[in-house]
Amino acid sequence: MLKVVPFLALIALIVLAAVPFAVSDYGLGLLIGAVTYVTLASAWALFSGHTRYISLATVAFYGTGAYTVAVLNEVLPYWAVLAVAALIGGAMALVVGLATLRLAGVYFVIFTFGLAELVRQLITWYEVNVTGTLGRYIFLDITARGIYWQMLGLAAVTIALTAYIQRSRLGLALKVIGDDEVVAAHSGIHLARTKLVAFAASAVILTLAGAIASPRWVYVEPAIVFNPTVSFLTVIMALLGGANRLWGPALGAVPLFLIFEFLSAHFPDTYSIFLGLLFIGVVFALPDGVLAGLDKLKAKRTQPKERTA
Amino acid sequence: MINTPRLRALKRAVLGTALALGSASILAAADTVTIGYAVARTGANATGAGITTIPNYELWVKDVNAAGGLTLPDGSQRMIEVVEYDNRSSNEDLVRAIERLASQDKVDLILPPWGTGGNLAVAPLFARFGYPQLAVTAVTDKAPDFAKRWDRSFWMLGGGHDYAAGLVDTLKAAHEAGTINNKVAVVSVADGFGIDLIKGARPAFKEAGFDLVYDESYPLGTSDFAAILSEAQGSGADSFVAFSYPPGSFGMVKTAQSMGYNPPVFYIGVGGAFPIFPKIADGKPTGVMAIGGGDADSPAIQDYFARHTEVIGTPPDSWASAITYASLQMLAQAVERVGLDHEALAQEISTGTFDTVIGTVKLEDNQLRDLWWTGQWQDGAFRAVNPADKAGASVPVIPKPEW
Numbered sequence: 001m002l003k004v005v006p007f008l009a010l011i012a013l014i015v016l017a018a019v020p021f022a023v024s025d026y027g028l029g030l031l032i033g034a035v036t037y038v039t040l041a042s043a044w045a046l047f048s049g050h051t052r053y054i055s056l057a058t059v060a061f062y063g064t065g066a067y068t069v070a071v072l073n074e075v076l077p078y079w080a081v082l083a084v085a086a087l088i089g090g091a092m093a094l095v096v097g098l099a100t101l102r103l104a105g106v107y108f109v110i111f112t113f114g115l116a117e118l119v120r121q122l123i124t125w126y127e128v129n130v131t132g133t134l135g136r137y138i139f140l141d142i143t144a145r146g147i148y149w150q151m152l153g154l155a156a157v158t159i160a161l162t163a164y165i166q167r168s169r170l171g172l173a174l175k176v177i178g179d180d181e182v183v184a185a186h187s188g189i190h191l192a193r194t195k196l197v198a199f200a201a202s203a204v205i206l207t208l209a210g211a212i213a214s215p216r217w218v219y220v221e222p223a224i225v226f227n228p229t230v231s232f233l234t235v236i237m238a239l240l241g242g243a244n245r246l247w248g249p250a251l252g253a254v255p256l257f258l259i260f261e262f263l264s265a266h267f268p269d270t271y272s273i274f275l276g277l278l279f280i281g282v283v284f285a286l287p288d289g290v291l292a293g294l295d296k297l298k299a300k301r302t303q304p305k306e307r308t309a
Numbered sequence: 310m311i312n313t314p315r316l317r318a319l320k321r322a323v324l325g326t327a328l329a330l331g332s333a334s335i336l337a338a339a340d341t342v343t344i345g346y347a348v349a350r351t352g353a354n355a356t357g358a359g360i361t362t363i364p365n366y367e368l369w370v371k372d373v374n375a376a377g378g379l380t381l382p383d384g385s386q387r388m389i390e391v392v393e394y395d396n397r398s399s400n401e402d403l404v405r406a407i408e409r410l411a412s413q414d415k416v417d418l419i420l421p422p423w424g425t426g427g428n429l430a431v432a433p434l435f436a437r438f439g440y441p442q443l444a445v446t447a448v449t450d451k452a453p454d455f456a457k458r459w460d461r462s463f464w465m466l467g468g469g470h471d472y473a474a475g476l477v478d479t480l481k482a483a484h485e486a487g488t489i490n491n492k493v494a495v496v497s498v499a500d501g502f503g504i505d506l507i508k509g510a511r512p513a514f515k516e517a518g519f520d521l522v523y524d525e526s527y528p529l530g531t532s533d534f535a536a537i538l539s540e541a542q543g544s545g546a547d548s549f550v551a552f553s554y555p556p557g558s559f560g561m562v563k564t565a566q567s568m569g570y571n572p573p574v575f576y577i578g579v580g581g582a583f584p585i586f587p588k589i590a591d592g593k594p595t596g597v598m599a600i601g602g603g604d605a606d607s608p609a610i611q612d613y614f615a616r617h618t619e620v621i622g623t624p625p626d627s628w629a630s631a632i633t634y635a636s637l638q639m640l641a642q643a644v645e646r647v648g649l650d651h652e653a654l655a656q657e658i659s660t661g662t663f664d665t666v667i668g669t670v671k672l673e674d675n676q677l678r679d680l681w682w683t684g685q686w687q688d689g690a691f692r693a694v695n696p697a698d699k700a701g702a703s704v705p706v707i708p709k710p711e712w
Contacts, residue, residue, distance in 0.1 A: 025412035025438075029405035036401075121528065128499045128526055132508060135501035137429070144408075217400040219429035221501050223353065223529070224400055264395045264402065265409075271395065272351055 006163075013156050020145045032148045034257045036213055039155040040230070041238040041249035043205035046162050047198040048235075049243035050174035053104075056231045057096070057112035060119045061089050061203045063225035065210025067123060070136035070220040078140065082211055089207025092119075093200040101195045104181070113231070120226035127222075135221040142215045150212045155250075158205050163246050165198070174198055178244075240282050242289025251290060342379050342649065344370070345392040345416035347406030349423060352398025356555065358423035360583065361446055361629045364621040366391075366420055369637040371620060380645040392416055400430040407431045411438040417649050418640065425449055425501065432459045441655040443636040446629050448472075450505060456675035461655040465632055465677035469505025470513075472600050473552075475682020475695040476576060477513040479598075480548055482697065483707045484519070489548055489573050494523035494541035497552040498531075498578070506552035506578070522546050531557060534564045541570070547708075548574035555580035558599070559589045566591060566712045573708030574598065582627040582684060582691050594686035596709025601628025602684025602693030603667075604701030613666040627684060627691035632677070635665035668701075 016035075020028050040058060048055050068085040076084065100111050127134045165171040173194045176184040185191055214220060233256070241252025259278070263271035286293045346366060349358040370389050373379055378388040392414050396403035403422055410416050411434065419440045421428050428447040435442040436459040443463050449455070450468035483489050493514055497503035503526065514521055523544040527537060538561065541549050549572040551561055558580035565575065580586065581599020590597065603610055610631060617625045617634075625631065640654075642663050647653040662671045670677065681693035685705055692703040 024408075026405070026409040027413075029408040033401065033405055124499055124528070128504060132504065134499070134504045135426070213401065216404050217426075217430050218433055219400075219426045221426060223500065224426050227399060229352075229397075229399070261405075264397060264406075269350055269395075 009156075009159070013152070016152055017149060020148055025144065028144050028148060030258075030261065032144065032151060032213075032216070033261070034254050035148065035151045035155050036209060037233065037237055037253040037257050038250045039151060039158055039209045040206060040234045041241070041253040042155065042158045042162060043202045043209070044234045045238045045243040045249045046158065046165065046205070047195075047202035049238065049245075049249070050171065050178045051195060051198065052178040053101075053195075054109050054235065055112045055199075055202075056109060056228075056235065057115045057203075058206055058231040058234045059226055059228060060112075060116040060231075061092070061206035062210035062213075062230055063116070063222075063227075064089060064092065064119060065207035065212075066214035066217070066220055066225040067136075067210075067222070068207075069140075069211045069214045070138050073138050073140055073215075078142070082208060085207050085211040086204050090200050090204045092207075093203030094196065097196045097199040098192075101192060101199065113228070116226050116228060116231060120222045124222045135219060138215050138218055138220060140215045144216070147212060147216060151209065154205065154208055154212060159246065159250065161201065161205075165201075166246060170194065170197065175244075236279055236282060239289060240286065242291035245289065245291045248289050248291050340387060341390040342387045342418065342644075343390045343392055343414065343416040344418045344420060345394075345410035345414055346420040347394040347396045347403055347410065347422055349398040349427075350395040354396075354398040354422075354424050354427065357446070360626055361633055362423040364617065364623075364625065365630055365633040365637065368617055368620050369634060369641075372616070373641060379641055382646065382648050396422055396427070400426060403427055404430055404434065407434045411440065418644075420637075421445070421447075429455070432462050435459065436461060439651040441640075441651060441658055443640060443658070445633045445636050448502065448505070450509070452676050453674060460675070461651070463636075463658060463672060463675045463677075465636055465672075466629055467676075467678070467680050467682070468509075469502070470509030471680070472682050473506050473509035474513050476550065476598075477510065477517050477519070479683050479695045479697070479705055480519070480574060481517040483574070483705065484517075488707050490546070491519050492522045492544065492546035493519050493548045493550060494544045494546040494572075495521055495550040495552070496523075496537055496541070497526045498529055498554050498557055499526045500529045500554065502554065502579070503552045510550070510552070519548075527557070529554065529557075532560055534561045535568065537561075538564050538568060538570050542568075542572075547572055548576070550574070550576045551578060553578040553580070555583070559586075562590050562597065566593070569712070571709070571711045575709055576683075579628075581686075584624040584626060586691070587686070587689065590686075591712075593712050595688075596686065596706055598683060598685045598694070598705070598709075599691070600683070601626070602681035602691060602695075603627045603631055604681075605690040605692045605703075607668070607701060609666045609668070631667050632680075635663075635667045635670060638665040639663040639670060 019031060044058055065085045068088055069081055072081045072084060096115060100108065103111055173189045176187065176189060177191060177194060181191065237253040237256050238249040240256055241250065242248030263274050267274065348363050349355045370391055374388050378386040380386050392410060394406040396406050407419065410419050421431060421442050421444050423446045425447040428444040432442060432455065441461045445465045447464060448466050448469060450470050452464035452468055455462055456464055484491055495510065497507040523541050523546060553561060558577040561577060576598040578600050581597060582601040587594040613631060613634060614624050639658060643654050643657040643661060647657045659672060659675055662669060683695035684691050684693045687703060687706060694703050694705040696702065
């Protein structure tokens with residue numbers, strides 16, 4: 001069974017990579033959106049899912065990636081821009097992580113939320129006072145298909161990396177930290193290093209996702225790329241599917257993304273009300289995610305049988 | 310087990326209905342012109358879209374349909390059917406919605422979203438799918454480049470430098486007449502719009518012999534302007550200029566009123582032309598200058614204001630609203646002349662002459678250049694004062710009467 005899953009995933013990946021040839025531009029747009037959120041939610045869960053540090057900094061990295069492309073797209077070749085974006089994202093995560101991963105619970109949540117705003121204001125300040133331009137243009141000859149394939153590749157790498165980490169010592173350490181940090185420290189786990197590695201890996205992926213998605217926007221300014229909704233959506237998607245499962249974030253991201261799209265098309269005036277209700281529903285009915293909910297349901301069904309037997 | 314007769318009958322019924330609906334919509338599609346737009350109903354852009362863009366789209370569709378629909382070159386008329394999406398103020402959603410309108414809904418025409426960023430994000434898509442793009446609510450100095458890059462895009466609200474130059478022009482005349490001194494206090498919002506204007510204004514002021522005795526930027530979202538205004542007041546400048554955005558523009562007026570700051574020239578950015586402004590200025594808007602303006606004495610504009618008020622419930626703003634409506638009139642007249650073929654339409658919009666609520670319009674290099682740059686509240690209306698030599702311009706009142 002364990003050997004079958006990666007094989008199936010590979011086939012699914014090949015099929016998904018071929019889909020752009022069969023769909024309309026809008027279909028491709030939907031695919032890009034869905035795969036982007038699968039990437040974001042999976043990358044978010046890579047750190048937050050196991051450690052249970054709820055991070056709202058997703059858009060700080062995502063936006064930084066987009067902004068890096070906006071600044072460098074006319075100076076460097078595209079692959080070099082991506083490399084620089086990854087480096088910046090990683091460096092930012094290291095600095096931020098060293099300073100803040102000691103914070104726990106709600107303090108960490110608030111800090112990460114503030115981080116996106118901090119980065120946005122820093123960039124704004126820099127642009128206003130140093131470069132004197134706010135609003136940059138991305139004129140790259142990258143087609144929607146190109147963006148889709150890159151994003152799909154990044155999603156695949158993210159999920160593969162998550163699978164690898166879950167099986168490694170690092171994954172085990174992260175799980176222990178998530179269960180009880182004191183116990184983790186006493187069992188000899190290097191807390192800071194472990195958290196930092198996972199946080200940086202997650203941040204690099206989030207930054208790359210922003211960099212890959214940005215050519216679709218053409219015009220970039222801080223208010224556009226640091227949109228806090230992205231952070232909230234990512235969290236709720238990962239939680240819906242199950243943040244500590246390999247496929248949980250993906251399973252949460254795709255349906256939520258499609259529901260969003262449906263609601264905004266059919267109820268443009270009232271969709272945010274539906275959305276709020278949906279969020280509340282997810283938190284109340286499926287606090288551990290759909291996958292855990294399914295497991296529970298299975299357990300309930302099998303238990304009475306065992307008792308009667 | 311699944312294929313009970315009842316279920317089969319149900320399936321047939323569903324299929325039949327679907328087919329009937331399908332053919333009905335095909336029939337309807339042949340009779341109507343479908344027009345799509347993806348505007349911000351929610352999020353940060355909802356205010357701007359809700360004041361300038363959406364009401365005019367709705368008003369125009371209502372007007373056209375009330376007259377029997379869009380007229381085609383052969384004289385036949387087709388009703389407009391609207392396909393609308395919410396772009397949630399996110400460019401990613403906006404891009405997808407335009408792809409949906411073009412490739413899924415295959416609408417006949419697409420109207421642009423509100424805002425400079427939104428219009429730039431969709432420009433490559435309009436170009437790829439071939440739709441003409443009548444970008445009204447986009448203020449950008451790069452309009453000439455964009456018009457060249459995407460040859461079916463039309464830019465109709467000028468650039469930051471234009472508005473800055475218009476203001477300097479007005480102040481220069483007042484300075485030469487001896488009504489104000491040569492000192493200017495200027496503040497700008499730290500955002501794309503404010504920066505564009507201040508960048509254009511600095512050299513223009515210097516060239517006109519003005520001295521910028523106070524020149525600061527403030528972050529978007531600032532709500533306390535007491536410190537800024539008291540420094541401006543202490544600077545000895547006769548002219549106070551704010552390249553500001555709506556909540557900020559309003560906040561500055563209220564603060565200036567409460568602290569009794571009465572410079573001979575009080576200029577604010579976006580928001581000064583909003584219909585709600587007199588109420589915000591506590592009934593004393595007279596003399597306040599702002600970006601935009603209109604020929605308040607033109608019967609066409611007066612009629613447009615009246616209809617907008619009647620249908621939408623509020624008067625339009627005196628800057629981009631009338632231009633938005635005019636852009637749609639241009640579209641309708643172009644369709645009447647050449648039909649719905651996108652290439653012919655773009656060609657006609659680019660080269661044709663149109664009769665609109667803002668007068669006769671002819672684009673230059675795909676841009677509307679015949680615009681009002683500066684306006685001023687006089688006798689309860691927001692009147693254009695610059696360009697001063699354009700027909701319909703009012704004479705600016707300087708110094709402004711005290712609050």
